[in-house]
Amino acid sequence: MIFSKQLRYWYLQNKRNLPWRSTLNPYTIWLSEIILQQTRVDQGMSYYFKFIKKFPSVFDLAAASEEQVLKLWQGLGYYSRARNLHFSAKYIVNELNGEFPTTYNELLKLKGVGDYTASAIASICFNEPTAVVDGNVYRVLSRYFGLDTAINSSAGIKEFKQLAQQLIDEENPGTHNQAIMEFGALMCKPNNPDCTICPLNNSCYALSKNSIKDLPVKEKKAKIKTRHFNYIVIQSSDHKTKIVKRETGIWQNLYEFPLVESSNFIDEKQLIEHEIFKELFYNMETTVELFDKEVLVHKLTHQHIYTKFWVVTTTASANFALSWDAVKKYPVPALIDNFLNRYKNN
Numbered sequence: 286m287i288f289s290k291q292l293r294y295w296y297l298q299n300k301r302n303l304p305w306r307s308t309l310n311p312y313t314i315w316l317s318e319i320i321l322q323q324t325r326v327d328q329g330m331s332y333y334f335k336f337i338k339k340f341p342s343v344f345d346l347a348a349a350s351e352e353q354v355l356k357l358w359q360g361l362g363y364y365s366r367a368r369n370l371h372f373s374a375k376y377i378v379n380e381l382n383g384e385f386p387t388t389y390n391e392l393l394k395l396k397g398v399g400d401y402t403a404s405a406i407a408s409i410c411f412n413e414p415t416a417v418v419d420g421n422v423y424r425v426l427s428r429y430f431g432l433d434t435a436i437n438s439s440a441g442i443k444e445f446k447q448l449a450q451q452l453i454d455e456e457n458p459g460t461h462n463q464a465i466m467e468f469g470a471l472m473c474k475p476n477n478p479d480c481t482i483c484p485l486n487n488s489c490y491a492l493s494k495n496s497i498k499d500l501p502v503k504e505k506k507a508k509i510k511t512r513h514f515n516y517i518v519i520q521s522s523d524h525k526t527k528i529v530k531r532e533t534g535i536w537q538n539l540y541e542f543p544l545v546e547s548s549n550f551i552d553e554k555q556l557i558e559h560e561i562f563k564e565l566f567y568n569m570e571t572t573v574e575l576f577d578k579e580v581l582v583h584k585l586t587h588q589h590i591y592t593k594f595w596v597v598t599t600t601a602s603a604n605f606a607l608s609w610d611a612v613k614k615y616p617v618p619a620l621i622d623n624f625l626n627r628y629k630n631n
Contacts, residue, residue: 288429288485289454289461295484296464299471301326304333306463311385311410312343315395318402319370323363326470332361343385346371347378355539355616362585362619364536369397389415400446409459416449417462418442421469427501428473431490435504510588515545515556516621517565518576518594518628523601525608527565528615535585540615542594550580556595565604572598576628583620594624 300306303326305317316336320329335357340346346354351371358367373395377385386392388411392403400418407413416422423436426445434441454461472483480492491497519526519542528540545551545559553573556562576594583590599605612625 289452289464291484292464292468293454293457293460295472296460296467300463300467301471304330309410311387311406313337314406314410315385315398315402316370318405319366319397320361322366322402324361329361332358343374343377344383346374351538352616356614359616359622360619364539364618366397368538372396373398387411389413405462408453408462412458414453414455414458416446416453416458417466418446418449419466419469421466421473422449423501424475425465425469425473428491428497429485429489431494431496431500433500433502436501437503441502507587512588512590513547513549513551514590514592514620515547515551516542516592516594516624517545517556517562518542518596518624519565519605520596520598521601521605522599525601525605526612527605527607528612528617536618538616539621540617541621550591550593553595566597566599569599569602574598576624581620590620592620594628596628 303317305313308314317329317333320332320336324332336346339353339357340349349371351368354367354371355364358364361367376395377383386395387407389403389407392398392406393400395403398406404415404417407415408417423445426432426448427436430448432444432448434444436442436445449465452461472478478497480486480489480497483489483492486492491500526542528542529544531537531539531541543561543565545556545561547555551559553575557571557573574596576596581592581594583592617625
């Protein structure tokens with residue numbers, strides 16, 4: 286089809302020189318795709334190189350501890366990606382004898398791999414003609430063909446996948462998929478694309494109807510949840526502290542300071558009266574000081590976390606046994622890491 290041919294021609298002339306494009310190794314392609322889920326290329330590049338250096342093969346990744354993987358992932362966000370990556374590496378090594386799945390359907394069995402990632406790996410590495418549909422593809426297709434079905438609706442997901450599959454070049458599926466994604470990233474950008482130099486401008490529906498800004502269509506986002514975190518940063522007289530592993534939520538298996546989560550802002554008196562504080566410092570003398578004058582706001586996709594770091598100076602205790610030098614060795618959320626970079630313990 287002319288559409289696919291034009292995209293591939295444009296891609297071969299304009300594609301970025303990205304490291305994962307110089308290989309057909311499914312492990313490195315898989316790694317890059319997981320890292321780039323919900324992450325910009327410029328942000329994910331350094332993490333890709335760190336992972337390839339630390340874990341050059343799926344066997345190396347499978348042999349690592351989850352803490353090692355989470356620590357290397359630290360700062361990239363959406364930590365379930367890292368946990369799923371590690372889980373699937375162990376599955377490939379232990380259940381598949383280290384043989385990477387070679388088909389779309391087999392790739393879908395990997396934890397953390399959905400339609401997009403399976404399609405990308407299957408087409409690029411194994412030449413299987415299965416179409417990718419990501420944010421860039423949604424944007425290109427909706428604008429070019431004038432589709433106003435919401436891309437985050439079940440009907441939209443089905444409609445765009447079917448159209449993408451109809452358009453794919455079955456002889457060069459990997460190149461086609463990379464071309465349409467790259468076209469969306471560099472040419473058909475979300476805001477202010479330069480349509481005057483677009484090779485498809487003479488047949489683009491949105492351009493002809495002056496509706497570039499209106500497409501693609503998204504259903505309204507879910508309401509943002511507000512949370513209030515009060516971290517207790519323990520500073521014992523022998524320069525020790527305490528961190529704990531988070532058991533649930535988006536930061537599962539990452540470490541943080543003891544936490545008092547409240548329904549609203551609390552002051553020092555309310556903190557001291559909380560049962561978690563009382564349990565930590567039973568019959569102990571404490572001095573409490575708020576580290577930041579302003580409340581910190583940590584914004585995630587579906588929640589805003591209003592955070593206070595309370596530094597509590599107290600006597601030595603066997604319950605506070607972690608040296609400050611050791612704290613940095615543990616994987617922590619970006620919120621905690623940013624604090625540690627600013628905090629200078631006594």
